[in-house]
Amino acid sequence: MGRFQREPQQSQCSAVGPELLAVLPTNPKPWYKTGHLVRLNLILLVPLFSASTVGFDSAMMNGLQSLPQWKSYFGFPNASLLGIINAIYPIGKLLGLAPAAWISDRYGRRKSMHVGFFFLILGAAIQGGAQTLSMFIVSRLILGLATAFILLPSPLLICELAYPTQRGKLTALYNTFFYLGSVFAAWSTYGTFRIQSTWAWRIPSTLQGAFPLIQLCCFYWVPESPRWLIAHGKYDLAREILTRYHSAGDKDSPLVDFELAEIETAIRVESTAMSQSSYMDCIRTAPNRRRTFIAITLGFFAQWSGNGVVAYYLTLVLDTIGIKATSSQTLINGMLQIFNWTISVVAGALMVDRLGRRTLFLISTIGMLTSYICWTALNSVFARDNNQTAGYAVLAFIFIYYFFYDIAWTPLLWAYPAEIFPYTLRARGLTITLSSAYCGLILGQFVNPIAMIDIGWKYYIVFCCLLALLLAIVYFCYPETKRHSLEEIAEIFDGKSAIGRGESSDEIATDKTATTERVSES
Numbered sequence: 226m227g228r229f230q231r232e233p234q235q236s237q238c239s240a241v242g243p244e245l246l247a248v249l250p251t252n253p254k255p256w257y258k259t260g261h262l263v264r265l266n267l268i269l270l271v272p273l274f275s276a277s278t279v280g281f282d283s284a285m286m287n288g289l290q291s292l293p294q295w296k297s298y299f300g301f302p303n304a305s306l307l308g309i310i311n312a313i314y315p316i317g318k319l320l321g322l323a324p325a326a327w328i329s330d331r332y333g334r335r336k337s338m339h340v341g342f343f344f345l346i347l348g349a350a351i352q353g354g355a356q357t358l359s360m361f362i363v364s365r366l367i368l369g370l371a372t373a374f375i376l377l378p379s380p381l382l383i384c385e386l387a388y389p390t391q392r393g394k395l396t397a398l399y400n401t402f403f404y405l406g407s408v409f410a411a412w413s414t415y416g417t418f419r420i421q422s423t424w425a426w427r428i429p430s431t432l433q434g435a436f437p438l439i440q441l442c443c444f445y446w447v448p449e450s451p452r453w454l455i456a457h458g459k460y461d462l463a464r465e466i467l468t469r470y471h472s473a474g475d476k477d478s479p480l481v482d483f484e485l486a487e488i489e490t491a492i493r494v495e496s497t498a499m500s501q502s503s504y505m506d507c508i509r510t511a512p513n514r515r516r517t518f519i520a521i522t523l524g525f526f527a528q529w530s531g532n533g534v535v536a537y538y539l540t541l542v543l544d545t546i547g548i549k550a551t552s553s554q555t556l557i558n559g560m561l562q563i564f565n566w567t568i569s570v571v572a573g574a575l576m577v578d579r580l581g582r583r584t585l586f587l588i589s590t591i592g593m594l595t596s597y598i599c600w601t602a603l604n605s606v607f608a609r610d611n612n613q614t615a616g617y618a619v620l621a622f623i624f625i626y627y628f629f630y631d632i633a634w635t636p637l638l639w640a641y642p643a644e645i646f647p648y649t650l651r652a653r654g655l656t657i658t659l660s661s662a663y664c665g666l667i668l669g670q671f672v673n674p675i676a677m678i679d680i681g682w683k684y685y686i687v688f689c690c691l692l693a694l695l696l697a698i699v700y701f702c703y704p705e706t707k708r709h710s711l712e713e714i715a716e717i718f719d720g721k722s723a724i725g726r727g728e729s730s731d732e733i734a735t736d737k738t739a740t741t742e743r744v745s746e747s
Contacts, residue, residue, distance in 0.1 A: 245389055245710050248479040250472060262388055265470040269386060269395060271443050272338070273402050275379035276639075277436045278345060278372055280406030284562050285429050286311055288414025290540045291554045295426040299358045304674040312670035313362050317369020318376070319663040325377040326656045334378035334385075334450050341374030342441040349434030353427045368433065375437070377655060380639040384651075385450040388471055389484070389710060396640035397574035403635065404566030406436060411559040418555055452648055455485070456492050463488075491712040492648050504653055512718035513650070519702060520642045520654050524661030526695050527638045530590075531597050531688035532630055533669035534677060535561075535623060542623070545681055546607055546616035557620070564624055569631040576632070582641055583705040585633040590699050592629030594692040596622050601689060604682030638662070644706050644714055 256262040289295045290307065302310060328337040348371055352364035380399050387395045413429040420428075448470075454463040464485060472478030507517045535542055539561070543554050576585060600622040607615040639655070646654030676684040704717050 244713075245483065248483045249390070250475070250478065250480055256388070256391065259473075261470055261473040262391075265386070265388060266391070266395070268447055268470075269383055271440050271447050272375075272379035272382045273395075273399055274405075274436050274440050275338075275375040276400050276402040277406030277409070278433070279376065280403035280408075280562075281410040281433050281436065282314055282368065282372075282406075283403075284407035284410035284558060285414060285433060286314075287539045287558050288411055288418075288429060288555055289426050291551050291558070292414065292418055292426055293551065294418075294421070294423060298423055298426070299361065302358070304678050305671075307674050308671040310358075310362060310365065312667045314365045314369040314372075315663040315666040315670065317366045317371075318373045319369075319660060319667065321370040321373025322377060322656050322659055322663075325373045326652045328374070329378040329381065330453075330652050333453055334382040335444070335447065337374045337378045338382075338440075338444065341371045341376075342437045342444070344368075344371030345375070345437035346434045346441070347371075349431055349437075352433060353431030355430070371437075373659075375440075377652065377659065380643050381651060381655065382447070382450055384640075384643045384711065385452045386448065386466075386470070389480075392711070393578045393640070393644075393707060394574055396643055397577045397636035398570065400635050400637075400639045401566060401569035401574050401631075404562055404569060407562035408559070408566055409435075411555070411562045415555040415559050418551055451484075452488050452492070455488050456648065460485070460489075487710065487712045488648075491715070504657075506650055507653060507657065515702070515718060516642075516645050516650075516654060517657060519645060520658040521661045522695075522698050522702070523638065523641060524658040524663075525665040526691070526698075527634050527662050528665035528669055529688070529691055530593055530630065530634065530695060531626065531685070531692065532634075533666065534673050534684070534688075535627075542677070543620075545604065545677070546619045547611070547613060548616070548620070561624065561627065565627055565631050565635070568628050569635040572628070573632040573636040577636065577640070578707055581705045581707045582633075582637055582644075583699075583703050585637065586699045586703050587696075589629045589633030590692065590696045592632075593626055594689065594696060596626035596629060597685060597689050597692055600626060601682060601685040604685060608682050641703075641706070644711065645718065647715055648711075 252259060256266070296302070325337050325341075328340070344367060348364050348367035351367065352361060355361035355364055380396060383399055384392060384396045409432070410429060413432055414426075417425045417428050419425075448466045449462075451463040451466050454460075454466070464481060467481045467484055468474060468476055468478065471484065472481050475481075506513060508514050539558055540554055543549070543557065548554065548557070573585065580588075600619060603615045603619045603622065606612055607619065638658070642654050642658040643651060673684075706714050706717060709717070
């Protein structure tokens with residue numbers, strides 16, 4: 226332990242509180258020059274890629290709807306049928322959430338992901354080889370179900386394995402990998418649209434299994450969550466994992482002792498209060514009702530803040546402003562995904578500890594509202610005068626809108642609920658967020674294409690009103706969580722009696738000794 230020196234105080238304080246800061250190992254080198262942190266972050270790339278699977282589907286379906294080869298093969302689906310084709314994927318994810326949460330809590334985060342990898346690869350193979358529209362739709366249902374089994378445990382695994390000073394950034398980075406999949410899919414469809422056969426859409430459809438296959442090949446090196454292990458009495462294995470990846474093998478590390486004691490205390494106190502944890506616990510107390518309200522609004526508005534009309538129906542949006550060429554639409558789709566990924570990482574995920582979650586949410590929502598008002602006004606001008614300049618201005622505001630969406634709603638959709646719920650409710654809290662998001666997505670898949678065709682640009686007024694409502698909700702209900710460990714965040718909702726600070730500091734010190742003795746005896 227003496228081989229480390231203290232990291233710069235300012236950078237550490239921006240990510241953790243004083244209690245955790247006091248036990249961090251000293252290290253003058255950045256993480257990418259520190260061997261055990263490099264190994265840990267390389268391992269965490271495996272669950273990070275789970276978000277890419279969903280991103281691939283979104284951009285792929287946008288691309289396929291631009292391809293005449295796909296449209297002609299399946300009989301030129303109308304708006305209602307397009308809604309079904311797109312909606313069946315989130316319906317599958319919604320149906321898979323409950324069993325995925327149960328497996329993740331009972332058998333571990335890793336078991337659920339193994340199930341998901343297998344069926345994702347199978348679903349992609351069926352989708353790529355689809356002979357009828359029914360077969361294509363069934364494959365998308367399988368893909369949706371399987372996706373839930375990797376999407377739910379992945380952010381939990383990242384959140385519970387990450388090094389304390391990097392947890393905020395890594396959990397925020399998770400959903401930015403959505404756009405890595407989007408970029409891959411968008412440019413896959415752009416690269417195949419000139420093929421004058423069904424392979425123009427079969428190749429991208431089959432490639433949806435690429436990310437799960439890569440993850441499966443690397444999953445051997447991903448350890449189980451230490452918090453799950455402690456919750457199931459496997460203290461020695463939890464200590465071994467934390468020692469290997471958080472303290473470079475130092476068995477006497479104060480950081481590992483502190484983490485073990487804090488986790489054990491939190492789980493014990495939460496389990497005492499909720500001996501039979503269930504979804505009812507999410508609404509049983511005022512703090513949990515607040516957490517649940519945040520989870521529901523976060524999930525729903527992630528789909529109903531105006532992004533839904535572009536995410537799956539960019540083709541229809543571009544049609545309304547006169548950009549109808551297949552080459553132009555697929556190129557714009559590809560460029561938008563690269564833009565989204567860059568912004569969500571640089572201006573979003575990497576800023577969560579510097580600016581804070583609440584600040585990013587507020588800046589993002591204000592920017593989206595302003596952009597959508599301009600977007601709507603320009604669409605009305607184009608619809609009235611067929612002014613091509615106004616059409617190109619709309620395209621510019623699509624990118625501006627996504628800049629503001631990407632700085633908060635992309636990185637924090639998964640990271641924020643994973644932080645605010647205590648361990649015993651974390652999987653259920655994330656399930657509530659995702660259920661809300663998928664319900665919003667399913668609703669949008671049916672409503673958006675019909676509304677876009679029937680009322681055109683006037684449909685955007687609905688999102689201007691929703692964004693104004695969202696701004697009020699964020700301002701009054703979303704608290705700041707930076708500079709707190711997962712266990713300390715409970716204080717924000719539950720007050721000073723919460724675990725990890727204030728009155729519980731002596732309890733943590735006592736449990737630290739007890740934990741160390743228990744592990745040494747086992």
